[in-house]
Amino acid sequence: MADPTILIAPPQTEVAERKTQWLPLRLSLAVLGFGLALYVTGSLTAAALANFRIIFGSLLLQAIPLVMMGAFVAALIGTFVPASAFARLSRLPEPLQIPAAGIAGFAFPVCECGSVPVARRLVARGLIPSAAVTFMLAAPILNPIVIVSTSIAYRGRDIFWPMVLGRAGLGFVAAMVVGWVIGGRAREGFLRQVANDDLSACGSHEDASSCNCEVGHDCDHHEHEPRWKTFCGYLAGDFAYMGRFLIFGAAVAAALQTLIPQSVLDSVANTPIVSLVTMMALAFALSLCSESDAFVAASFVQFGVGPQLAFLVFGPMMDAKLAFLYNATFSKGFLKTVLSVVTVVTLVGTLWIEVLVG
Amino acid sequence: MTTTWSRSRLATGFALAIWAASFWFLIGADRSAFYFSSRTTWLAPVGAVMLTAAMIGRFLSARVSRPEPVTRRQLGTLAVLIIPALVITAFPPAALGSYAVGRRTTAIKGAYVSMSGDLTQGDLSLLDIFGLSYNGELDQLAPRAGSTSSFTGFVTRDPTDGADEFRLNRFMISCCPGDAVNIQLRIVGAPPGGFKADDWVRATGRIYPIGSEVIVDATRVQRVRRPKHPYLNP
Known part of the structure; x- marks a missing residue:
């Protein structure tokens, strides 16, 4: 097994960490400023506020139970599945590691925030970077909780199967392609060193007690606790961490549906490539959890299969919060590689599905 | 310790x-x-x-x-x-109303499978009408033209409506109000000035599918309380 100490580049992540930590506050301030501007311009009527409150509340109430279900399963894995279970992948022949890692995404229901520290742990444990990255990108889309939530969001619609199967299939393909592109990279220097209090390295949790990181940073800030306490820490930490992004995403979606005239959304939705890029940009900005993003995507009924799929495939692999996490976790250039490959694969794939489904 | x-x-x-x-x-x-x-x-x-x-x-x-x-x-x-x-x-519970009617699209893509069943007899529902409208099959209502049906929804007014006209609306949701789609009928022959936007009413009258819309020539319009379930589910 590789020595973790040689895998880690010198610390250069303080700025990225701070950006990650303050992102929700900045976003909240931006929302408040936006609301103030609307109030000043007279767009913020009682009817508009009521409309916003209804849509915002409904999106949140649908998503939070699913986030908790995902957090519950992830907490079980984090607490009771040893890291050695993941490391078994590294014993496979290298060409098989990428597809095996992608398929492993079905079995391990971690969302995109949780999959980054898992991937980090896998690389440090000796898995080739391409396989670890494939798992990191595939798991948030292929895991059972996400498939169930997508099914619930699109149940009863005539695009049900294209959305559920298209999301899983395209997500798997995109993760594999990124894995192959990353393939040539050496393990040495692939990871950046992470500071002790970095949330992303601690399984994305608020509480230090819930961290089960084993390599990459000193864990002297953690006390050893019974497993049930660790489990509770994971559960509460995931709720706190994902909840704020979910709240922001639901707020933006509700604001868009409340304030933007339908004629504008309709015209964007009817322009083929623009509609795809718009929904990908929206997914990037909203940074929704993959366990709940289907409800937001489904609310954009003006958009066809392609743009809604683009939202659901692109978002879990590349969004604003992930950009910070990737930058803080992996070496220079990784973010650009993932961004460019995922963008191209999502565009081509969703266009193809749009043509196929009609 | x-x-x-x-x-x-x-x-x-x-x-x-x-x-x-x-x-x-x-x-x-x-x-x-x-x-x-x-x-x-x-x-x-x-x-x-x-x-x-x-x-x-x-x-x-x-x-x-x-x-x-x-x-x-x-x-x-x-x-x-x-x-x-x-x-x-x-806050007290609220349902999407006339403000949302002006904001929600009518250009639905990949929306819902048809909800319409046997339309030759029995009561017509708003879901039946939506299913036919979505699939471009409103002409199937032709044999029912002139028959009487009742519909419950909230009132909105269009600038082109006459004094005795309004629109009866009801949102249909698949998972939550975030994906609400409006179903709308045009009510004619209502008491002029009797109803304002967001009033919930039950309109009974003879239906006429004309072009892409369904018109109800009202014989009775009564104000009702907002239903316990304000949204329709497919």
Whole structure:
């Protein structure tokens, strides 16, 4: 097994960490400023506020139970599945590691925030970077909780199967392609060193007690606790961490549906490539959890299969919060590689599905 | 070994408690229909139970050997987490209304499979009409032209409507009001000035499918209370 100490580049992540930590506050301030501007311009009527409150509340109430279900399963894995279970992948022949890692995404229901520290742990444990990255990108889309939530969001619609199967299939393909592109990279220097209090390295949790990181940073800030306490820490930490992004995403979606005239959304939705890029940009900005993003995507009924799929495939692999996490976790250039490959694969794939489904 | 309460964990437990209470409140006050469709209403009890379990676990594990103070960042996160739950529960339940009619698209893509069943007899529903309209099959209503049906919805007015006309609307949701789609009928022959926007009414009259819309020549329009389930579910 590789020595973790040689895998880690010198610390250069303080700025990225701070950006990650303050992102929700900045976003909240931006929302408040936006609301103030609307109030000043007279767009913020009682009817508009009521409309916003209804849509915002409904999106949140649908998503939070699913986030908790995902957090519950992830907490079980984090607490009771040893890291050695993941490391078994590294014993496979290298060409098989990428597809095996992608398929492993079905079995391990971690969302995109949780999959980054898992991937980090896998690389440090000796898995080739391409396989670890494939798992990191595939798991948030292929895991059972996400498939169930997508099914619930699109149940009863005539695009049900294209959305559920298209999301899983395209997500798997995109993760594999990124894995192959990353393939040539050496393990040495692939990871950046992470500071002790970095949330992303601690399984994305608020509480230090819930961290089960084993390599990459000193864990002297953690006390050893019974497993049930660790489990509770994971559960509460995931709720706190994902909840704020979910709240922001639901707020933006509700604001868009409340304030933007339908004629504008309709015209964007009817322009083929623009509609795809718009929904990908929206997914990037909203940074929704993959366990709940289907409800937001489904609310954009003006958009066809392609743009809604683009939202659901692109978002879990590349969004604003992930950009910070990737930058803080992996070496220079990784973010650009993932961004460019995922963008191209999502565009081509969703266009193809749009043509196929009609 | 002496232990102390972790303020950080208690704070997270408090946020979980607020959300758990919100879900229980929705169920207890019978407000689920304002946020969930019949297909997703099971999420409310699931959310309530899971959040309650997580809250209990967090409180039970809040005794620690070293102090864990609440940081300013955690306080900010808590505020962001708690405020929406308070907003949802503090305000009286509301349903999408005339404001949303003007904001929600009518250009639905990949929407819903047809809800229309046997249309030759029995009462017509708004879902039947939506199913036919969505599939471009309103001409199937031709044999029913002149027959009497009743529909319940809320009032909006279009600038082109005459004094004795209004639009009767009802939103259909698949999972939640976030994906609401409006179903609209044009009511003619109503008492002029009798109804204002967002009034809930039950209109009875003879239906006539004309072009891409359905017109109801009203024989009776009565104001009704907002239904317990304001949205239709496919």
